[in-house]
Amino acid sequence: MRLPPLIAIRFFEAAARHLSVRRAAAELHVTPGAVSQQVRKLEDFLGCALFERQARGLALTAAGRDYQSACGEALARIGQATSRLLAAHERRVVLVSCTPSFAAQWLVPRLQTFLQQAPLLDVHVSTTERLVDLQAEGVQFAVRHGRGPYAGLQAERLLDDELIAVCSPRLVAPCRTARLQDITGERLLHDGQRDDWRLWCQAQGLTGVQWVDAAQGVVFAHSNGAVEAALAGQGFALVRRTLVARELAARSLIGVQGDAALPTPLAYHLVYPPETLIDPALRQFRDWIVAQAAEERGAPGALA
DSSP states (O other): OOOOOOHHHHHHHHHHHHHHHHHHHHHHHHHHHHHHHHHHHHHHHHHHHOEEEEEEEEEHHHHHHHHHHHHHHHHHHHHHHHHHHHHHOOOEEEEEEEEEHHHHIIHHHHHHHHHHHHHTTEEEEEEEEEEEOOHTOOEEEEEEEESOOOTEEEEEEEEEEEEEEEEEEGGGGTTTSSSGGOOOGEEEEOOTTTHHHHHHHHHHHHOOTOOOTTSSSSEEESHHHEEEHTTTSSSSEEEGGGHHHHHHHSSEEEEEEEEOOOOEEEEEEEOOOOGGSSSSHHHHHHHHHHHHHHHHHHHHOOOO
């Protein structure tokens, strides 16, 4: 198989597309003379004229039109294949939006496993309580806490939600368990949802019990603040079980004996535009986070 020089093909294709030696030269960052020289070499190689030189510019011959079609298609395929190979060795960024609590308590502690599996992917976590417009803001994924569905977005249920009371073992030492009677109003650690402790007390049958005043305690802007205070032995936090599963398993936090977990109709959902998964790198992140959530759902409860 005889093949012409690739540089001659590139110069011819540009000149044929523009029907101008000068515009082709500007695109290729060479002189017009270099374009003309390569086109003449190609015509000599092929043994036929590819252009008719006219006073107003260039016109393709019938052979030139056929050859331009084949060369344009071949160069496009080479360019696409080259882009795919380069992308396989370039660092990529996955942008994920979620609340500060979900980032600190669930996503970030697990990210190291993903980064080990995908060394050419960087995960940028954007924390906000605001409802992000994914497509307008260039965000590939968001984790939303709600009922769903989410208009215009693909949504996958990650983690169900229920509230449990937890504390550090240090708070109730030397006992190995925390009991309902250990909870007092001044020991309550609230996040922004101050009403949660009142609902939890109702579920435990503690409404009206004098030693528990659900309005008392310290209030944090986000639940990760309440969790950190609980870890430090400062009181009882009412938190979503899925966000403290690791702490419960390690017994850095323990649940309250006899606690009837407070179920909610809410859940954490991974949402993304439907076309996102066309990109293999983004699909890899989606598969990882879905698998992590499935593993979490399958883990047994760790209440002490």
